[in-house]
Amino acid sequence: MEEKEISQAVISRLPRYFRYLSELRDAGIERVSSQELSDIMKVTASQIRQDFNNFGGFGQQGYGYNVEFLYHEIGKILGLDRTHHLIIIGAGNLGQALANYVNFERRGFLFRGLFDNNPKLYGKKIRGIEVQPMENMEVFVKENNIDIAVLTIPKAEAVTVAEQLVEYGIKGIWNFAHVDLNVPENIQVENVHLSDSLMKLSYNISRFEIDSAK
Amino acid sequence: MEEKEISQAVISRLPRYFRYLSELRDAGIERVSSQELSDIMKVTASQIRQDFNNFGGFGQQGYGYNVEFLYHEIGKILGLDRTHHLIIIGAGNLGQALANYVNFERRGFLFRGLFDNNPKLYGKKIRGIEVQPMENMEVFVKENNIDIAVLTIPKAEAVTVAEQLVEYGIKGIWNFAHVDLNVPENIQVENVHLSDSLMKLSYNISRFEIDSAK
DNA sequence: AAAATAATGTCAATGAATTGACAGAGTCTT
DNA sequence: AAGACTCTGTCAATTCATTGACATTATTTT
Numbered sequence: 001m002e003e004k005e006i007s008q009a010v011i012s013r014l015p016r017y018f019r020y021l022s023e024l025r026d027a028g029i030e031r032v033s034s035q036e037l038s039d040i041m042k043v044t045a046s047q048i049r050q051d052f053n054n055f056g057g058f059g060q061q062g063y064g065y066n067v068e069f070l071y072h073e074i075g076k077i078l079g080l081d082r083t084h085h086l087i088i089i090g091a092g093n094l095g096q097a098l099a100n101y102v103n104f105e106r107r108g109f110l111f112r113g114l115f116d117n118n119p120k121l122y123g124k125k126i127r128g129i130e131v132q133p134m135e136n137m138e139v140f141v142k143e144n145n146i147d148i149a150v151l152t153i154p155k156a157e158a159v160t161v162a163e164q165l166v167e168y169g170i171k172g173i174w175n176f177a178h179v180d181l182n183v184p185e186n187i188q189v190e191n192v193h194l195s196d197s198l199m200k201l202s203y204n205i206s207r208f209e210i211d212s213a214k
Numbered sequence: 215m216e217e218k219e220i221s222q223a224v225i226s227r228l229p230r231y232f233r234y235l236s237e238l239r240d241a242g243i244e245r246v247s248s249q250e251l252s253d254i255m256k257v258t259a260s261q262i263r264q265d266f267n268n269f270g271g272f273g274q275q276g277y278g279y280n281v282e283f284l285y286h287e288i289g290k291i292l293g294l295d296r297t298h299h300l301i302i303i304g305a306g307n308l309g310q311a312l313a314n315y316v317n318f319e320r321r322g323f324l325f326r327g328l329f330d331n332n333p334k335l336y337g338k339k340i341r342g343i344e345v346q347p348m349e350n351m352e353v354f355v356k357e358n359n360i361d362i363a364v365l366t367i368p369k370a371e372a373v374t375v376a377e378q379l380v381e382y383g384i385k386g387i388w389n390f391a392h393v394d395l396n397v398p399e400n401i402q403v404e405n406v407h408l409s410d411s412l413m414k415l416s417y418n419i420s421r422f423e424i425d426s427a428k
Numbered sequence: 429a430a431a432a433t434a435a436t437g438t439c440a441a442t443g444a445a446t447t448g449a450c451a452g453a454g455t456c457t458t
Numbered sequence: 459a460a461g462a463c464t465c466t467g468t469c470a471a472t473t474c475a476t477t478g479a480c481a482t483t484a485t486t487t488t
Binding site for chain 1: 475477478479482
Binding site for chain 4: 430431432433434435437439440441443444445446447449450451454455458
């Protein structure tokens with residue numbers, strides 16, 4: 001079983017394929033060709049075939065791809081066939097918003113715990129789950145088989161807390177703190193730097209105005 | 215004035231440079247070489263020089279870069295020297311969380327309005343700003359010189375609302391709805407697809423486990 | 429059942445992004 | 459003020475990603 005490393009460029013496109021396939025599926029469509037997908041998604045058919053082929057042949061010549069099958073295969077590749085247990089560290093506005101976001105459960109991401117170091121929040125319930133002090137994290141992570149931690153705390157604390165979580169045995173961190181975490185290679189980090197994203201938007205707005213002034 | 219198109223790959227890195235420069239600046243550091251930045255940021259010195267050079271020479275041979283100057287230049291490139299007026303459409307948990315996020319103001323992104331179509335929310339105040347019905351959007355956008363709309367509404371509505379906003383004269387959309395918007399070329403869209411991000415994390419966790427089992 | 433059609437999987441070509449190398453400009457030391 | 463040193467800006471080389479082309483295999487039609 002030869003394994004070639006798959007680039008993050010490809011991985012980044014998978015969720016989008018997954019989303020479109022889910023829509024086709026809901027619409028009751030059974031088969032789809034790379035050309036059809038290409039038209040809908042506005043990417044080249046070649047790229048679609050190339051991307052899918054990284055994981056082996058999901059299609060059939062002369063037929064195309066079976067929507068249901070492809071949908072499930074991509075789901076499996078993305079690890080959506082298994083259940084993840086996640087905790088949220090930081091029960092501020094963003095932490096609470098994420099805790100309330102029910103859709104993640106549909107994909108197997110189960111919200112299990114919510115932590116903060118503000119005593120005023122202790123005991124407050126979100127979707128049935130109480131805010132706990134951060135001292136409880138260690139025991140909670142170990143006893144509840146938590147694999148993902150969502151960091152929605154200020155950057156000053158984020159680096160230290162991340163290191164602790166790694167010690168407790170977490171496997172991945174979804175990082176909303178505006179700082180680069182310092183964790184071992186074997187721990188996966190996915191950053192959501194909202195202000196970076198907003199700055200990119202700002203750049204593109206400015207650039208467009210400059211360009212069109214010419 | 216020759217203008218070469220700058221790739222989004224470069225743009226995506228600018229906010230991170232900006233962040234590190236801001237930290238160096240706060241630490242009172244006056245100058246920095248591409249090699250030093252390289253060590254701190256874990257990217258190649260060559261890339262740093264290449265990136266900065268897209269916008270003209272900010273450094274000096276034998277000296278390096280002046281932190282303060284570089285910080286401001288990058289800020290200008292990102293359009294942070296001007297003020298943006300933004301409204302948030304969708305006063306649910308995420309919309310409220312973003313509305314409460316004060317740090318954006320520091321960078322010139324001023325939160326001006328909050329809209330929803332749930333009457334129960336009308337009049338609710340966040341940071342002094344009342345939730346308004348979405349029918350008010352058109353007049354509000356035009357009268358208040360709004361250039362950025364933040365979409366935190368369900369995907370079913372997002373596409374239509376985005377089209378309306380474009381008509382009203384918005385220049386950029388920060389899209390948190392899990393759908394691809396359909397807007398003209400001259401309107402900038404920056405997507406924040408949280409579930410895509412979570413799926414990527416999931417993939418990387420799964421992949422690492424598979425890899426290390428070998 | 430054969431011919432025509434459709435569409436994948438894959439190889440090759442192109443294009444984009446990153447890295448490496450170094451000449452030359454500027455700084456620092458003595 | 460001269461020489462040693464530093465570090466950028468930039469060109470070239472390399473690596474990575476995307477696109478194009480097509481042989482092959484399956485499907486559909488007649």
